[in-house]
Amino acid sequence: MSFYQYFNGEISPIDTAVFKTNDLGILRGYGLFDFFRTYNGVPFRWDDYWRRFENSARFLKLTIPISKGDAERILAELHARSGEQEVAFRFVLTGGYAPDGVHVVEPNFLIRTEALPQDNPEGRLKGIKVLPYEYVRDLPQVKSTNYVHMVLMADQLKEQQAADLLFHKNGEVSELTRSNLFVIKDNVLVTPDSNVLEGITRKLTIELAQPFFDVQVRTLTFDELMSADEVFTTSTTKLIMPIVQIGEHTVGEGVAGKQTLFLQNLIQDKVKEWGKA
Amino acid sequence: MSFYQYFNGEISPIDTAVFKTNDLGILRGYGLFDFFRTYNGVPFRWDDYWRRFENSARFLKLTIPISKGDAERILAELHARSGEQEVAFRFVLTGGYAPDGVHVVEPNFLIRTEALPQDNPEGRLKGIKVLPYEYVRDLPQVKSTNYVHMVLMADQLKEQQAADLLFHKNGEVSELTRSNLFVIKDNVLVTPDSNVLEGITRKLTIELAQPFFDVQVRTLTFDELMSADEVFTTSTTKLIMPIVQIGEHTVGEGVAGKQTLFLQNLIQDKVKEWGKA
Numbered sequence: 001m002s003f004y005q006y007f008n009g010e011i012s013p014i015d016t017a018v019f020k021t022n023d024l025g026i027l028r029g030y031g032l033f034d035f036f037r038t039y040n041g042v043p044f045r046w047d048d049y050w051r052r053f054e055n056s057a058r059f060l061k062l063t064i065p066i067s068k069g070d071a072e073r074i075l076a077e078l079h080a081r082s083g084e085q086e087v088a089f090r091f092v093l094t095g096g097y098a099p100d101g102v103h104v105v106e107p108n109f110l111i112r113t114e115a116l117p118q119d120n121p122e123g124r125l126k127g128i129k130v131l132p133y134e135y136v137r138d139l140p141q142v143k144s145t146n147y148v149h150m151v152l153m154a155d156q157l158k159e160q161q162a163a164d165l166l167f168h169k170n171g172e173v174s175e176l177t178r179s180n181l182f183v184i185k186d187n188v189l190v191t192p193d194s195n196v197l198e199g200i201t202r203k204l205t206i207e208l209a210q211p212f213f214d215v216q217v218r219t220l221t222f223d224e225l226m227s228a229d230e231v232f233t234t235s236t237t238k239l240i241m242p243i244v245q246i247g248e249h250t251v252g253e254g255v256a257g258k259q260t261l262f263l264q265n266l267i268q269d270k271v272k273e274w275g276k277a
Numbered sequence: 278m279s280f281y282q283y284f285n286g287e288i289s290p291i292d293t294a295v296f297k298t299n300d301l302g303i304l305r306g307y308g309l310f311d312f313f314r315t316y317n318g319v320p321f322r323w324d325d326y327w328r329r330f331e332n333s334a335r336f337l338k339l340t341i342p343i344s345k346g347d348a349e350r351i352l353a354e355l356h357a358r359s360g361e362q363e364v365a366f367r368f369v370l371t372g373g374y375a376p377d378g379v380h381v382v383e384p385n386f387l388i389r390t391e392a393l394p395q396d397n398p399e400g401r402l403k404g405i406k407v408l409p410y411e412y413v414r415d416l417p418q419v420k421s422t423n424y425v426h427m428v429l430m431a432d433q434l435k436e437q438q439a440a441d442l443l444f445h446k447n448g449e450v451s452e453l454t455r456s457n458l459f460v461i462k463d464n465v466l467v468t469p470d471s472n473v474l475e476g477i478t479r480k481l482t483i484e485l486a487q488p489f490f491d492v493q494v495r496t497l498t499f500d501e502l503m504s505a506d507e508v509f510t511t512s513t514t515k516l517i518m519p520i521v522q523i524g525e526h527t528v529g530e531g532v533a534g535k536q537t538l539f540l541q542n543l544i545q546d547k548v549k550e551w552g553k554a
Contacts, residue, residue: 005298019296021282021387026296028424029306060429095428103431110298138415146423147305151372152337154380
């Protein structure tokens, strides 16, 4: 395994120090990112991820310095150098070097090759515990680099044997730190539509669920969450992960829901076939 | 002018790339900082700044890797190398390199030497315009690196010939992007006590004003702001800066207030004598 990174036109080994210290990402938290992986050696849903990356950049008024085609060539090069069949890629776009510490002059653009995040097969079968947390992300439609609460609470999550935080505020629920939320009640599948980052796996889940469920993308209250039959979360790295415990509250019977596992199978079949056509 | 920086034990020229790309400050916005300057070659109110830096670090559960005494020796070295009489220093403490992108292992600690920020003598005499902005900083008691709204709005501020954003929410005002707020009505001086970073210049202003004003540190409503006789902002770089325009609203007569200028003189005398004792 020998991972490389691309930074402003240069490829270097992954542990090379490339950032100067007046970067607006470092000094002002002004940055955005995206993260995706390969299946069967092919970046999964690359078009969707690139489009979301463009959206985040547009919102933060940063210009991506390369084209989509350039990005594809760089990904191929980084992938080849890794020597791995499957890899993950992280795009990071920051406000760049700012002489005055405030104004964007030219963004810094980084692509990191990373190992696939650790899988959690047990969680996928048995479900995970999450902690309710009163918070709404700032600029939720942007995949910004602001994950202060996630890092701040990491130790407490461990202590409480919880896998993640579930954000809620004013009686409404939104998302988890890095993943979207779905609940099932009878045959209705609901996912929140406000204060969320629109996940690619969320989108795919909605597509796959459409023929089988009454899918509703709308405001979801905390009370609805607490009375749901099944709850699960979706993300690039988790795909579909059942949630069986929310703080002190046990979801349904406390085991991964049947309908959740049904959808989980559908999405796992989908990724298994990716790139094989 | 040849500025240097200190990073994890090494001193290097200020434009040396020292950050690897898996730093939690870059990837997760997990970082804090502080910023102070010299007067007469001596770091102003260093004890206060160091204490605040310690407070921010404690709140984000990061350990500062050096002692206060070590920091003093490094400041002296960086100052000497700069060849300048007066300099500014920026401390930055991030979550450090994280193999898993989430958990803090060992913070990265940076000290940058910087030129004094550009002065605004005209603003100090005539006052500045600010824009009201509905926002409350996340974790306001921490001098975190999250300044996304400031950078995002920088162009719009310029267009509207405004110097800064003034944060308010739910009818209460808190602070500006990088400075504290004071209002004067009759002989009462009020500065907000919640959702603010407790500025060192704010503290000094309260000390200096005490003998002359009824100083109240408490909740300040937006209505009070709008009916104030005088408004000003305080910061390390601005000292005391009159605010004469808040969006479309003109404060008092639209000129720097007499009592504001009185306090401004007091604080300018104070810094002029700093380090001379």
